[in-house]
Amino acid sequence: MKQGRFAWIVPALYILFLMTPIYWLVAMSFKTNLEITTRFTLFPEAFTLDNYAKVFGDERWRSVFANSLMYVSLNTVISILVALPAAYAFSRYRFFGDKHLFFWLLTNRMAPVAVFTLPFFQLYSAFGLFDTHIAVALAHCLFNVPLAVWILEGFMSGVPREIDETAYIDGYSFPAFFVKIFIPMIASGIGVAAFFCFMFSWVEYLIADALSRNAVVPITTRLQALSQASGTDWGVLAAAGTLTLIPGAIVIWFVRNYIAKGFALGRV
Amino acid sequence: MKPVNQKAWLLVAPVLLLVAISAIIPLMTVVNYSVQYVGSTGRFSWVGDEWYREVLHDEKFWNALWRNLVFSGLILAIQIPLGVLIALNMPRKGWGVPACLVLMALPLLIPWYVVGMIWQMFGRVDIGLMGVMLRDFGYNYEGDPMDAWFTLILMDVWHWTSLVALLAYAGLVSIPDAYYQAARIDGASKWSVFRYIQLPRMARVLTIAILLRFMDSFMIFTEPFAVIAGGDPVFLSTELKQTVELGKKAAMSIIYFLIILALCWVFYAVMTRNDGEPGAADQKQTKGGGA
Amino acid sequence: MARIDLANIRHVYGPGADGEPQYALRHVNQAFETGGSYALLGPSGCGKTTLLNIISGLVRPTEGRVRINGDDVTDRPTEKRNIAQVFQFPVIYDTMTVRQNLEFPLRNRGVAVSEIKRRVDQVIEMIGLGALAGRRARGLSADEKQKVSLGRGLVREDVNAILFDEPLTVIDPEVKWTLRTQLRELQRRSGMTMIYVTHDQTEALTFASGVVVMHEGQVLQVGSPKDLFEKPAHTFVGYFIGSPGMNVLPTRVDGASLRLGEYMAPLSSAPRLRGSPKLELGIRPEFVRLAAEGIPATIERIDDIGRHRIVRTRMLGHAVTAILQEHEQIPADPHIFFEPEGVHLYADSWRVDLSGKQTP
Numbered sequence: 001m002k003q004g005r006f007a008w009i010v011p012a013l014y015i016l017f018l019m020t021p022i023y024w025l026v027a028m029s030f031k032t033n034l035e036i037t038t039r040f041t042l043f044p045e046a047f048t049l050d051n052y053a054k055v056f057g058d059e060r061w062r063s064v065f066a067n068s069l070m071y072v073s074l075n076t077v078i079s080i081l082v083a084l085p086a087a088y089a090f091s092r093y094r095f096f097g098d099k100h101l102f103f104w105l106l107t108n109r110m111a112p113v114a115v116f117t118l119p120f121f122q123l124y125s126a127f128g129l130f131d132t133h134i135a136v137a138l139a140h141c142l143f144n145v146p147l148a149v150w151i152l153e154g155f156m157s158g159v160p161r162e163i164d165e166t167a168y169i170d171g172y173s174f175p176a177f178f179v180k181i182f183i184p185m186i187a188s189g190i191g192v193a194a195f196f197c198f199m200f201s202w203v204e205y206l207i208a209d210a211l212s213r214n215a216v217v218p219i220t221t222r223l224q225a226l227s228q229a230s231g232t233d234w235g236v237l238a239a240a241g242t243l244t245l246i247p248g249a250i251v252i253w254f255v256r257n258y259i260a261k262g263f264a265l266g267r268v
Numbered sequence: 269m270k271p272v273n274q275k276a277w278l279l280v281a282p283v284l285l286l287v288a289i290s291a292i293i294p295l296m297t298v299v300n301y302s303v304q305y306v307g308s309t310g311r312f313s314w315v316g317d318e319w320y321r322e323v324l325h326d327e328k329f330w331n332a333l334w335r336n337l338v339f340s341g342l343i344l345a346i347q348i349p350l351g352v353l354i355a356l357n358m359p360r361k362g363w364g365v366p367a368c369l370v371l372m373a374l375p376l377l378i379p380w381y382v383v384g385m386i387w388q389m390f391g392r393v394d395i396g397l398m399g400v401m402l403r404d405f406g407y408n409y410e411g412d413p414m415d416a417w418f419t420l421i422l423m424d425v426w427h428w429t430s431l432v433a434l435l436a437y438a439g440l441v442s443i444p445d446a447y448y449q450a451a452r453i454d455g456a457s458k459w460s461v462f463r464y465i466q467l468p469r470m471a472r473v474l475t476i477a478i479l480l481r482f483m484d485s486f487m488i489f490t491e492p493f494a495v496i497a498g499g500d501p502v503f504l505s506t507e508l509k510q511t512v513e514l515g516k517k518a519a520m521s522i523i524y525f526l527i528i529l530a531l532c533w534v535f536y537a538v539m540t541r542n543d544g545e546p547g548a549a550d551q552k553q554t555k556g557g558g559a
Numbered sequence: 560m561a562r563i564d565l566a567n568i569r570h571v572y573g574p575g576a577d578g579e580p581q582y583a584l585r586h587v588n589q590a591f592e593t594g595g596s597y598a599l600l601g602p603s604g605c606g607k608t609t610l611l612n613i614i615s616g617l618v619r620p621t622e623g624r625v626r627i628n629g630d631d632v633t634d635r636p637t638e639k640r641n642i643a644q645v646f647q648f649p650v651i652y653d654t655m656t657v658r659q660n661l662e663f664p665l666r667n668r669g670v671a672v673s674e675i676k677r678r679v680d681q682v683i684e685m686i687g688l689g690a691l692a693g694r695r696a697r698g699l700s701a702d703e704k705q706k707v708s709l710g711r712g713l714v715r716e717d718v719n720a721i722l723f724d725e726p727l728t729v730i731d732p733e734v735k736w737t738l739r740t741q742l743r744e745l746q747r748r749s750g751m752t753m754i755y756v757t758h759d760q761t762e763a764l765t766f767a768s769g770v771v772v773m774h775e776g777q778v779l780q781v782g783s784p785k786d787l788f789e790k791p792a793h794t795f796v797g798y799f800i801g802s803p804g805m806n807v808l809p810t811r812v813d814g815a816s817l818r819l820g821e822y823m824a825p826l827s828s829a830p831r832l833r834g835s836p837k838l839e840l841g842i843r844p845e846f847v848r849l850a851a852e853g854i855p856a857t858i859e860r861i862d863d864i865g866r867h868r869i870v871r872t873r874m875l876g877h878a879v880t881a882i883l884q885e886h887e888q889i890p891a892d893p894h895i896f897f898e899p900e901g902v903h904l905y906a907d908s909w910r911v912d913l914s915g916k917q918t919p
Binding site for chain 2: 009010020036083114118199238247
């Protein structure tokens with residue numbers, strides 16, 4: 001399809017709009033608090049790395065980054081591991097109640113998180129898991145497992161069933177076939193699913209905040225506590241905020257060629 | 269046709285177990301609370317539908333619901349056309365493709381709280397780039413509810429339009445060239461190409477986009493919380509969070525959940541009805557839709 | 560209805576892996592006469608589709624001009640060329656009914672409603688989709704969809720030409736035959752210029768009055784099916800047209816004879832050749848006789864396919880195929896004899912006209 005000669009202006013303007021607030025955050029992270037609060041400058045006049053030094057120098061900041069990345073990774077692994085066999089079942093077989101089950105799974109993606117914060121707190125407290133990484137990781141499975149099943153089912157349906165049958169004829173057992181033949185064939189699907197699991201767990205705030213107190217403080221909780229305190233340290237907040245952009249940016253960079261494919265399946 | 273195999277349940281079992289723990293048990297707890305009164309001593313007593321009636325007679329609840337619907341409506345009205353417009357004009361080959369994809373996906377991967385924080389820093393009239401620029405026009409989102417609305421909508425457009433654009437883009441790039449060629453042969457106008465080729469091909473992904481954007485905007489909490497800290501406008505989630513009585517909170521949760529489920533069911537029904545033949549449009553032409 | 564001229568067309572799709580430009584079309588000069596039915600015949604990747612798209616304006620040639628009725632249309636967009644084209648795979652507008660699909664090209668051009676109805680009714684009957692006219696097009700089977708595509712190509716009465724790009728690939732063999740006959744019939748009745756791309760020689764030879772044989776981005780020969788059979792202008796044409804293809808053997812010229820090893824085959828006159836080209840003798844299997852004398856050969860295989868037999872032999876170390884009619888016997892000590900009217904001389908793969916000219 002031919003696009004107009006000036007078609008590029010539309011995405012260019014949009015990207016400019018996306019980048020401006022981000023630029024402001026990053027610029028602020030290189031300013032001193034004095035400059036931020038007393039003067040309005042487009043570029044940092046007194047360029048400083050102090051804010052970053054403060055973030056990296058403070059054990060509490062370091063631990064919140066580690067905490068977030070920890071439960072996000074745990075959640076991604078758990079989601080993919082349980083979703084793989086289920087997606088296989090949905091893509092290959094019909095069984096009693098399969099369609100209803102699939103829809104019911106999807107409704108969990110629609111569950112309003114705000115509804116679940118209190119019962120989650122009580123549930124995980126009852127099991128003595130409150131304020132642990134695994135609790136947040138399991139809680140995030142609420143929306144990530146259905147999502148992973150959905151995405152993986154799409155990719156698996158694209159692999160012809162003859163592949164399975166040939167492998168069984170060749171004498172593979174189901175687990176051997178699944179691990180050695182099938183998983184490599186849907187590797188890109190696993191990548192896409194993992195990307196979205198990572199994304200939704202990483203950006204979530206309410207549940208992570210509700211299930212943590214001291215040991216597993218997620219990064220956003222700390223940001224929240226500091227930004228609403230009096231005498232906000234804007235520079236440090238901006239620096240920490242800037243740092244939270246990095247994991248996402250890295251992940252996007254790795255999956256940039258698969259994003260469109262994942263979206264193309266219409267399964268997000 | 270897929271073979272029938274009841275053993276497939278074994279493969280689904282882990283998911284069921286996990287989702288049961290993280291969905292059914294909490295939901296049951298909420299239902300349980302919603303029909304009881306918890307006294308100061310921690311004693312439970314049965315109150316039936318009293319909490320539900322209280323919520324449904326609470327003006328604050330209706331106001332929040334109304335605000336949420338308006339917000340979601342505005343969000344959809346802006347983001348869907350804008351996302352489609354961007355997708356139509358995104359490059360189809362060359363270095364521009366990964367550049368666009370990466371830059372546009374970036375806001376989607378920012379923790380929601382940070383999104384709110386970014387916009388707070390951007391919009392504040394004392395230190396924000398936008399705030400300072402618009403200050404002279406009387407803009408102040410902390411003082412004026414209309415400005416707060418404006419800021420929240422702009423923030424949501426900033427945060428989520430990429431999702432719509434990327435979905436629409438994926439739909440567009442799946443259209444074979446032959447369709448555009450045929451349209452030129454048939455003398456179709458630009459509008460006809462959009463109306464009869466591009467839009468039908470995007471219909472599926474756009475339904476998903478509408479569904480997702482509706483759900484997420486209807487449940488919005490974190491970003492406004494970060495920007496306006498529970499001030500005006502108060503959305504359903506905010507209302508929920510601010511409600512103190514456990515029973516009322518639980519009843520409100522259930523009503524809230526049911527509204528979302530009902531609306532999603534409507535969307536889902538519309539989506540699957542249009543989908544009469546699942547995936548027919550995406551099949552390779554050689555296979556055809558003879559199924 | 561129009562005459563289409565292609566003048567010095569070259570087309571490059573950008574450099575290949577080795578950095579050399581990849582020619583889709585090397586150098587094409589070709590005229591399509593008003594009311595002619597042409598087939599563009601050649602193997603996959605020979606540039607047929609590119610040529611078609613250049614005529615319809617979907618592709619702009621790197622070099623050269625396209626003229627319709629003498630007007631230079633090279634820079635004119637597809638919409639303004641008034642050409643219909645049917646593609647290899649069905650293209651339908653999913654959300655429209657079959658009837659709306661067929662109306663679409665006419666409505667876009669502001670044709671009167673009554674006229675649209677008349678034309679569409681006609682076409683629906685021709686493609687045999689009367690029962691489905693009101694149905695949504697997305698639910699149709701592949702060949703029904705292709706019929707709709709075909710119908711959209713045929714619905715415009717006043718087009719300069721209709722181009723078909725292997726339109727019957729996805730259609731059932733029986734239906735294919737009927738549709739092709741109908742197209743032929745329509746062409747004869749309406750006198751429209753039709754250009755039909757195919758890689759199937761039977762399809763080309765039954766459809767067209769003029770067959771354009773292409774190979775590696777060049778037109779090798781244009782002619783009636785009879786010409787292509789009797790005087791293949793290029794060894795590739797000889798090989799590609801006919802079943803089995805022409806025998807091609809290395810040879811030398813010796814006065815008014817061709818020399819094959821120690822044997823001679825006489826020519827009607829002595830060829831005049833420039834330089835020292837690679838010389839080959841071409842002879843169709845239909846003109847190869849098995850006799851008691853001639854050049855000795857050994858028989859390797861005989862395929863009996865009913866009306867005649869195909870005999871694969873080896874002669875002077877080269878494979879030579881012969882076609883034997885039913886009544887002909889295979890001699891005990893076989894020798895090969897070429898019927899003189901079937902012998903062609905090729906210099907650097909191009910046929911040498913023994914009246915003295917070298918083609919092209």
